[in-house]
Amino acid sequence: MKKIVIIISALSGFLFAQTAQELINQNGCFACHSVASKKTAPAFAGIGMRNKHFNGSNAKVVIMNSIKYGSKGKYPMFANKTMPAFKNLSQKNLSILADYILEQSSKAQCNGKRGQGMSKKVIRQ
Ligand code: HEC
Numbered sequence: 818m819k820k821i822v823i824i825i826s827a828l829s830g831f832l833f834a835q836t837a838q839e840l841i842n843q844n845g846c847f848a849c850h851s852v853a854s855k856k857t858a859p860a861f862a863g864i865g866m867r868n869k870h871f872n873g874s875n876a877k878v879v880i881m882n883s884i885k886y887g888s889k890g891k892y893p894m895f896a897n898k899t900m901p902a903f904k905n906l907s908q909k910n911l912s913i914l915a916d917y918i919l920e921q922s923s924k925a926q927c928n929g930k931r932g933q934g935m936s937k938k939v940i941r942q
Pocket residue numbers: 840841844845846847848849850857858859864868879880883884888889890891892893895896898899900901903914918
């Protein structure tokens with residue numbers, strides 16, 4: 818019986834999906850990002866908006882890959898900064914994070930099609 822309890826509790830980490838908020842906290846995303854204002858990295862709201870605008874139906878895949886492999890040079894305002902790779906995250910967790918980031922696009926402080934943390938140059942590309 819004891820063994821079963823141990824096995825169940827070990828499996829629960831895999832069986833129950835984590836929320837985006839938990840993943841963000843565990844991986845320290847808010848050290849650089851915030852939801853709707855720029856920090857040392859673009860806001861999730863602006864990232865969601867930019868990717869919807871430029872990548873359409875591929876937006877989610879692009880975001881998942883950027884989290885997994887890192888990113889540099891996409892956002893001119895942060896040209897000297899690098900997004901680190903998070904290769905430890907499963908595809909499922911990358912998907913949860915990407916959905917959350919895309920949902921935040923409604924919070925972007927728009928100026929035309931511009932989101933927070935985006936420059937005019939980005940939107941004209
Ligand atoms: C050390 C600082 C730092 C941390 C920690 C960090 N990021 Fe980033 N992130 C950046 C920077 C800087 C950029 C802008 C990169 C660029 O210009 O291409 C960025 C860009 C992004 C993008 C946009 C990529 C694109 O293709 O548009 C996403 C999505 C993202 N980060 C998600 C996350 C998530 C999720 C976490 C936590 C798991 C995280 N970041 C942790 C610094 C960070």
